[in-house]
Amino acid sequence: MMDNAELAATPSLPFNEDGPLFAEPWQAQAFAMTVRLSAEGHFSWTEWVRYLSAEIAAAKSGEEGDSLDIYYRQWLAALEKLVADKGLASSAELTGRKEDWRRAYLNTPHGSAIELSAADSKPD
Amino acid sequence: MAGHDHTDPPSDIALRVKALESLLLEKGLVEAETLDAIVELYEHNIGPKNGAQVVARAWIDPEYKARLLADPTSAIAELGFSGVQGEDMVVVENTPEVHNLLVCTLCSCYPWPVLGLPPVWYKAAPYRARAVSEPRSVLEEFGVDIGDDVEVRVWDSTAEVRYMVLPERPDGTEDLSEEELAALVTRDSMIGTARAGQE
Numbered sequence: 001m002m003d004n005a006e007l008a009a010t011p012s013l014p015f016n017e018d019g020p021l022f023a024e025p026w027q028a029q030a031f032a033m034t035v036r037l038s039a040e041g042h043f044s045w046t047e048w049v050r051y052l053s054a055e056i057a058a059a060k061s062g063e064e065g066d067s068l069d070i071y072y073r074q075w076l077a078a079l080e081k082l083v084a085d086k087g088l089a090s091s092a093e094l095t096g097r098k099e100d101w102r103r104a105y106l107n108t109p110h111g112s113a114i115e116l117s118a119a120d121s122k123p124d
Numbered sequence: 125m126a127g128h129d130h131t132d133p134p135s136d137i138a139l140r141v142k143a144l145e146s147l148l149l150e151k152g153l154v155e156a157e158t159l160d161a162i163v164e165l166y167e168h169n170i171g172p173k174n175g176a177q178v179v180a181r182a183w184i185d186p187e188y189k190a191r192l193l194a195d196p197t198s199a200i201a202e203l204g205f206s207g208v209q210g211e212d213m214v215v216v217e218n219t220p221e222v223h224n225l226l227v228c229t230l231c232s233c234y235p236w237p238v239l240g241l242p243p244v245w246y247k248a249a250p251y252r253a254r255a256v257s258e259p260r261s262v263l264e265e266f267g268v269d270i271g272d273d274v275e276v277r278v279w280d281s282t283a284e285v286r287y288m289v290l291p292e293r294p295d296g297t298e299d300l301s302e303e304e305l306a307a308l309v310t311r312d313s314m315i316g317t318a319r320a321g322q323e
Contacts, residue, residue, distance in 0.1 A: 015169075022170040025163075025241050026138040032162035033145060036154040076140060089147045097143035098136075105133035114131060116146065 010045075011053050014068060027072040034079055042086060051078040160244065168311075170241035174205040175288055176309035178238065179320070180302045183293045192290070193217060200238060213238070216279060217290040218316070223274050224289045225263065225316035227255035228281035235286035239314055246315065256280065266317040289314050294321035 014021045022028040055078035083089045100119040107118040148154045182189035192199040196213035216224040234242040279287040291313040312318035
């Protein structure tokens, strides 16, 4: 698990005494993936911090919206670049998979579990 | 009303996260359990939990409470909280005679803009099954003592409806401010698996 020193060394990470703060579940999921990929040795936390800092610096031009939302949008963009650069998942794979999930939702009746296989088949 | 033959996809950014997560899981680069463990560790830090402020206002302002029970989506928006549009919110009131408990037996529908992130147990199969078949035992395990004369109502989320429990105001809180009252309103008290102010 992350130690707090590493978290504190992460640029602009919003957190309180209980840990990092998230406005929406996807933000916590993006955070968790980053922590695990780093812990599994796919990249170092220092390397991650470089990608995140670059993304934050590039996006400085007055984005509108909630600060946690902006921060984790930059976080996800940085993570997508890092996993692509490391050959873990390409940008084309990510885009394709996103559209598959969108179709899977649209093809799945409410209340049923969303399965990726539903992307290509509308159930009766 | 929207049809039942589809599920509205989440926001584009949430789909990007889901895409990345499913690819990483498939390739064996991360494990679902370890990701869940991190999210669970911080679950109390996720989401705005605006529901506590809604409950505190309803406790001190009877007219607001009436509006909240009659038209929850508008009454919640009155306090500046949005994000529940597109889904009808229903607020169910706990009284000395009735205790309400929320569940979604099929999936894990949950009004997170109001309640924060659902706890892991809420999404787990045992709670989803047992909350319906034996709600009194489930409540007992959560430490909620329900008298035999109290009716337990279980609310199962459906296609377009999200529920929130309006817990009972604890005794002896007449002198507390709205802010102090809000601090007594836990997430679990708005699911029905705890009373407000319960340790």
